[in-house]
Amino acid sequence: MTSTANNPAGLTRALSLLxxxxxxxxxxSAYTRFLSxxxxxxxxxxxxxxxxxxxxxxxxxxRCC
Amino acid sequence: xxxxxxxxIWILVALLGxxxxxxxxxxxxxQINAMWLVVAAVCTYALGYRFYSKFIAAQVLTLDAQRAxxxxxxxxxxxxxxxxxxxxxxxxxxxxxxxxxLVGPVLAAQFGYLPGTLWILAGAVFGGCVQDFVxxxxxVRRDGKSLTEMAREEVGRLGGLVxxxxxxxIIVILLGVCALxxxxxxxxxxxxxxxxxxxxPIALLMGVYLRRLxxxxxxxxxxxxxxxxxLAIWGGQWASRTPxxxxxxxxxxxxxxxxxxxxGFAASALPVWxxxxxxxxxxxFVKLGTIALLALGIxxxxxxxxxxxxxxxxxxxxPVFAGNVFPFAFITIACGAISGFHALIxxxxxxxxxxxxxxxxMVGYGAMMAESMVAIMAMIAACVLQPGxxxxxxxxxxxxxxxxxxxxxxxxxxGFPITATEMHALAQAVGEQSLYNRTGGAPxxxxxxxxxxxxxxxxxxxxxxxxxxxxxxxxxxxxxxxxAGTRVGRFMVQDALGHVWKPLGRTSWYPSILATxxxxxxxxxxxxxxxxxxxxxxxxxxxxxxxxANQLxxxxxxCVATTIIIKMGRPRYAPVxxxxxxxxxxxTFTASWHKxxxxxxxxxxxxxxxxxxSSPSANxxxxxxxxxDAVVTGTLIVMVALILMESAVExxxxxxxxxxxxxxxxxxxxxxxxxxxxx
Numbered sequence: 166m167t168s169t170a171n172n173p174a175g176l177t178r179a180l181s182l183l184x185x186x187x188x189x190x191x192x193x194s195a196y197t198r199f200l201s202x203x204x205x206x207x208x209x210x211x212x213x214x215x216x217x218x219x220x221x222x223x224x225x226x227x228r229c230c
Numbered sequence: 231x232x233x234x235x236x237x238x239i240w241i242l243v244a245l246l247g248x249x250x251x252x253x254x255x256x257x258x259x260x261q262i263n264a265m266w267l268v269v270a271a272v273c274t275y276a277l278g279y280r281f282y283s284k285f286i287a288a289q290v291l292t293l294d295a296q297r298a299x300x301x302x303x304x305x306x307x308x309x310x311x312x313x314x315x316x317x318x319x320x321x322x323x324x325x326x327x328x329x330x331x332l333v334g335p336v337l338a339a340q341f342g343y344l345p346g347t348l349w350i351l352a353g354a355v356f357g358g359c360v361q362d363f364v365x366x367x368x369x370v371r372r373d374g375k376s377l378t379e380m381a382r383e384e385v386g387r388l389g390g391l392v393x394x395x396x397x398x399x400i401i402v403i404l405l406g407v408c409a410l411x412x413x414x415x416x417x418x419x420x421x422x423x424x425x426x427x428x429x430x431p432i433a434l435l436m437g438v439y440l441r442r443l444x445x446x447x448x449x450x451x452x453x454x455x456x457x458x459x460x461l462a463i464w465g466g467q468w469a470s471r472t473p474x475x476x477x478x479x480x481x482x483x484x485x486x487x488x489x490x491x492x493x494g495f496a497a498s499a500l501p502v503w504x505x506x507x508x509x510x511x512x513x514x515f516v517k518l519g520t521i522a523l524l525a526l527g528i529x530x531x532x533x534x535x536x537x538x539x540x541x542x543x544x545x546x547x548x549p550v551f552a553g554n555v556f557p558f559a560f561i562t563i564a565c566g567a568i569s570g571f572h573a574l575i576x577x578x579x580x581x582x583x584x585x586x587x588x589x590x591x592m593v594g595y596g597a598m599m600a601e602s603m604v605a606i607m608a609m610i611a612a613c614v615l616q617p618g619x620x621x622x623x624x625x626x627x628x629x630x631x632x633x634x635x636x637x638x639x640x641x642x643x644x645g646f647p648i649t650a651t652e653m654h655a656l657a658q659a660v661g662e663q664s665l666y667n668r669t670g671g672a673p674x675x676x677x678x679x680x681x682x683x684x685x686x687x688x689x690x691x692x693x694x695x696x697x698x699x700x701x702x703x704x705x706x707x708x709x710x711x712x713x714a715g716t717r718v719g720r721f722m723v724q725d726a727l728g729h730v731w732k733p734l735g736r737t738s739w740y741p742s743i744l745a746t747x748x749x750x751x752x753x754x755x756x757x758x759x760x761x762x763x764x765x766x767x768x769x770x771x772x773x774x775x776x777x778x779a780n781q782l783x784x785x786x787x788x789c790v791a792t793t794i795i796i797k798m799g800r801p802r803y804a805p806v807x808x809x810x811x812x813x814x815x816x817x818t819f820t821a822s823w824h825k826x827x828x829x830x831x832x833x834x835x836x837x838x839x840x841x842x843x844s845s846p847s848a849n850x851x852x853x854x855x856x857x858x859d860a861v862v863t864g865t866l867i868v869m870v871a872l873i874l875m876e877s878a879v880e881x882x883x884x885x886x887x888x889x890x891x892x893x894x895x896x897x898x899x900x901x902x903x904x905x906x907x908x909x
Contacts, residue, residue, distance in 0.1 A: 186320030189313065190518075191448040191511055202307040212445030220503055221737075222309065223510075225721050226579060228714040229571045230330035230404050230564070230780065 195219060240280065247273025255344060257539065264610045265532040267347055271606045275599045278355035283363060283595040290795060290803040291367050293588045298901040300373045301583055310374070312585040312903070315592055322580045323597040324514055326362070326572050327521070329672075329708045330565025330780075331605035333411055336671035336678075337773060338562040339612040339620065340550040344539035345559045346609050353560070353567025354602035357810035361784060362572045363594030364791045364807060369577035370584050371895045377577045381786060383894050384793050385877050392873040393786045394722070399866060400571060400779040401719040402750065405494070406757025407772040408708045413486045413762060414670035414769075415701050420479035421466040421661050421694075422701045423486070427479065428462035429509065429706055436508035452515035455508065459516065459706075463698050470661060483762045490712070491755040497713035498720050498747040506713055513710040520703045524607050527682045537613035537620065542644065549625035550669065551770045552832035557821040561777030566605025568810065570783025572598065586903055611678030612671075618648025619656060619665075623674045626767030627667045637666055661694035669767035672708075676700035719750040760855045770832070771859055774825055781818045782866050785811060789877040796881050797893045804881075815870065822867040826860045835860035 188194045199215045200207060250270035253262060287293045304310040313321075338346035369375055375383075378397065382390025416422045436455045444450060469475045481489070497506055546554040551562065565571070576594060584590055612620060621641045622630075630637040634650035641648050657665045660680060665673060680696035721737060723746045728735015734742045757775075761768025788811035795804045828834030831841040839856030842848055883889035 182314065182316045183320075185314060186317045187449055189317045189321050190324045190514060191452060193446060193448050194317075195308075196446040196448075198307045198311065207446055209442060209445050212441060215446070216441070216503065216507070218308070220507070223507070224714075224717045226325075226714070227401070227571070227574050227718045228711045229326045229328040229575055230400075230408070230569065230711065230776075 192219065240277075243273050243276055247277060254347060255539070261534050261536060263532050264528060264535055264614065267343070267535075267606055267610055268528065268532075270347070271351060271603055274351045274355060275603070278359065279595060279599060282355060283359065283591050286360065286363065286595075286806055287588070287591045290800060290806050291364065293367070293590065294898075295586060295588050296900055296904055297371075297587050298899040298903075299370050299584045299587055300581065300896070301585055302901060302903065303896075303899055304373065304582075309579075310582045313583040315585065315589040318580060318583045318585075318589065318593050319597055321583065322575065322593050323600050324518060325575045325579065326565075326569075326597060327517065327601050327604055328565065328711055329408060329411065329704060330569060330571075331601055332608045332675055332704065333671035334563040334566060334773075334777075335605045335609040336612040336675045337550055337624070337769065338559050339537055339609060339674075340541060340548040340624065341544050341555050341559055342538050342540040343535055343609055343613045345544065345555050346563055347606065349560055349563055350567050350602055350605045350609065353563070354598060354605075357784075357813070358566075358568035358572065358602065359595040359598040360806060360810060361568060361570075361787050361791065362576050362598040363591060364795075365573045365787050366576040366581055366584070366594035367587070367590040368791065368794050369581035370587060370590055373896050374581040375577065377573045377787060377790065380577065380794075381790050381873075384790055384797065385873065385880055388876045389786070389789065389873055392869045392876075393783075394726070395869055396570070396779070396783045396786050396866075397574065398719060398722055399862075399869075400776075400783050401715050401722075402753040403757060403772070403776045403779045403862075404571075405712050405715045405719075405754035406761065407769075407776045408711055409487070409490045409494075409754065409758045410761040410768050410772060411670040411672050412490065412705045412708050413483050413758070414668050414767070415672040415676070415705060416481070416486055417483040417668075418480055418664070419470075419662055419701075420476040421470040421698050422705070423479040423481055424469040424475075425459070425462045425466040425698055425702045426705050426709070428465065429459060429512070429702075430505065432458045432462065433505050433509040433512060436512065437504035440508060441504070448511050449515075451508065452511045455512040456515055456519070459512065459702065460699075463695060463702055466698055467661060467694065487755075487758050487762045490709075491751060491758065493709070494712055494716045494755070495747055495751045498716040498751065499743050509706070510710050510714070513707040516703050517707050520700075521604055521607075524611070524679060524682070525603075527679075527686055528607055528610055531682055531686050533610070533614045533682055533685070535610070535613040536616050538617070541617070546830070546833065549621060549629045551773060552830065553774065553821070553824060553828075557817040557824070558774065560817045561774055561781055561821045563605065564777050564780040564784075566602050566608070568781070568784050568814070570780050570785070570787055573783060573787035586901065586906070608675060611675050611682065613678075614681055615674065615678050616648070617646040618642065619653070619677065620674055621646055622648055622653050623665050623668050623677065624671070625667070626669050626765070626770070628765040628767065630666075632667075634664070634666060659690065659693045660697035662697075667767070669769045671769075672701065672704045676704065716747070716750055716754070720746045723749055760858075763851070764855075766832070771835070771855075774821060775859060775863060778818055778822055778825070778863060778866050781814050782870055785814050785818065785870050786873055788814065789873050793877055793880055794893055796884050797891045799891050801885060815874065818870055819867060822863050825863050835863065 196215050205211045250266050253266045301310050301312040335346050378393040381393040436451050440451045544555040630640040638648050638650045676697050679700040680693050683696040684693040761772050788807045791807035792804050829837050831838040835856045839853045842853045884891045
């Protein structure tokens with residue numbers, strides 16, 4: 166068994182998963198998907214449209230105690 | 231790895247866990263190291279995950295690796311997105327971890343560390359993790375349906391209604407009590423209030439940066455916001471030491487309550503997304519970072535617990551809240567052991583992201599274990615304090631007296647020596663005028679966290695910075711819970727009122743927005759105001775109410791889970807959900823009975839009201855509050871009884887063959903991800 170700590174590939178994979186999780190939590194991945202879905206480049210207008218689209222959903226999302 | 235080696239490893243884990251639990255449970259008269267709690271928790275979670283959750287996955291739920299999830303079938307790049315399991319895990323954990331697992335264990339520490347710790351571990355492994363996992367899987371099999379929809383479809387119309395009322399109740403009471411925690415942490419604290427006030431311009435700046443300068447770079451913006459918040463904490467010290475500035479930020483509890491109520495209304499009714507969305511990101515950033523830092527701090531420093539395993543207050547005479555260890559320890563700690571609120575998250579965004587059905591185990595069961603670990607860390611943070619300090623911070627003036635000397639004398643007489651001089655020195659060290667009478671858990675947690683951090687990073691010189699960092703961290707994400715909760719509550723009320731008169735259901739119609747926002751804010755604002763004016767500190771009345779409401783929602787979730795398991799044709803496995811359900815019913819019924827009818831005025835609402843009524847200076851408002859709390863508690867318990875009865879009728883009909891055992895799942899579709907490694 167090789168542990169992540171002494172396996173550079175495993176470490177890279179762990180780090181990339183961490184970054185992916187953070188990007189999902191902070192809606193960066195959702196924005197990337199939005200750009201891909203609408204086939205637009207990132208811009209102020211595109212981000213404003215993305216925010217408008219996800220604001221309604223976010224407003225109905227409870228935050229746990 | 232050979233099978234024998236695996237068996238040996240698990241035997242070692244079990245033995246180590248048993249040793250740690252025995253040390254935690256059996257040591258009397260001498261202090262133990264916090265690492266025993268950590269080891270006991272890690273081994274318990276490991277065993278629970280490896281064996282119990284695997285049993286549930288294989289035997290009870292029969293997770294199907296071949297079955298496509300709604301994320302795959304309904305993929306739209308927006309709500310339904312097949313996502314990596316670790317990413318979903320992080321997303322789910324960030325959504326379920328709130329102030330509850332930090333505040334509840336700190337309050338329950340008045341019984342000593344043992345009752346709360348055992349409940350957190352057993353409650354999570356056999357209750358909370360199971361609830362989150364099962365509800366998540368059932369939602370996945372129903373295209374991501376919400377708990378309320380599943381209750382209506384699987385239990386009955388009444389079940390749906392009870393779920394709806396439970397959600398509204400929990401939101402209102404939760405927001406009132408959370409706001410009270412913030413008020414008690416910030417009252418007469420110019421440093422803390424300045425820091426929190428600064429998060430408003432910081433969030434606005436983040437909003438501009440995110441929308442204008444670096445569109446979509448949320449992580450970068452949050453990191454920038456974090457740096458600015460750290461500067462605000464540093465600036466708070468200057469503000470507290472500059473009399474002309476400190477005057478502006480030294481606010482009474484009443485003034486803070488009014489400001490928070492105005493903030494809640496504005497957040498719900500006004501288009502302030504430039505403020506709210508960045509604050510939400512900032513809050514999440516700080517939350518995840520602080521939890522990680524606290525875990526590292528505890529492991530690196532392995533502090534000693536000064537709180538005894540059991541205190542004299544297990545008899546119900548506790549100063550923080552009154553009531554015996556059973557049932558009150560079990561409703562005080564909800565999040566961290568079992569929290570009905572999680573069922574809303576498990577049947578909300580998360581089921582729409584799960585890529586493979588088999589991954590529901592890791593996300594549902596695993597993320598709850600992580601939250602439970604946060605609760606253990608909060609328990610450690612409270613118990614590393616000298617008990618005298620803990621009780622001085624958490625005891626209301628109505629119990630220990632207003633004057634520092636009187637409070638110190640009362641607490642010392644309980645067997646927890648403390649002097650007014652020591653408390654004054656501690657307050658000075660953390661940059662406050664006084665730490666007495668700060669009920670609510672947040673300040674005690676902050677002092678404990680500052681104690682742990684200051685021993686590793688920066689020494690005693692940074693104690694005040696760490697204290698205010700912890701206060702900022704808690705207040706920031708409680709305020710995020712507050713503004714998000716107010717909006718969710720407003721939408722729910724609008725949805726319901728829309729059935730009465732259509733325009734009221736239109737979420738863009740301003741009269742409806744204003745009216746429903748005022749309704750929700752008025753409801754939790756009333757509880758907040760009641761807590762602020764309560765001579766016993768408010769927490770004594772409101773936290774048990776919140777616990778009962780939260781466990782009511784868990785009762786709904788477990789009723790739904792039991793019903794579906796029976797309808798799946800697996801009644802022999804129903805105890806997986808039925809046993810925690812029976813336990814919760816016992817806890818909520820007993821606690822509710824005590825809160826309404828107990829003859830001790832410190833526990834029973836009615837006896838407290840009667841005591842007030844018989845005094846010469848009877849305060850009509852306080853008497854009304856007691857009666858209102860009794861009615862609210864009574865209503866909640868009637869709800870528990872109703873959903874239980876409806877569920878029981880459904881179980882009997884199915885088990886007796888009078889009703890066909892048929893679940894309302896989405897049809898089976900084979901997954902395209904079958905060749906991938908299972909989860």
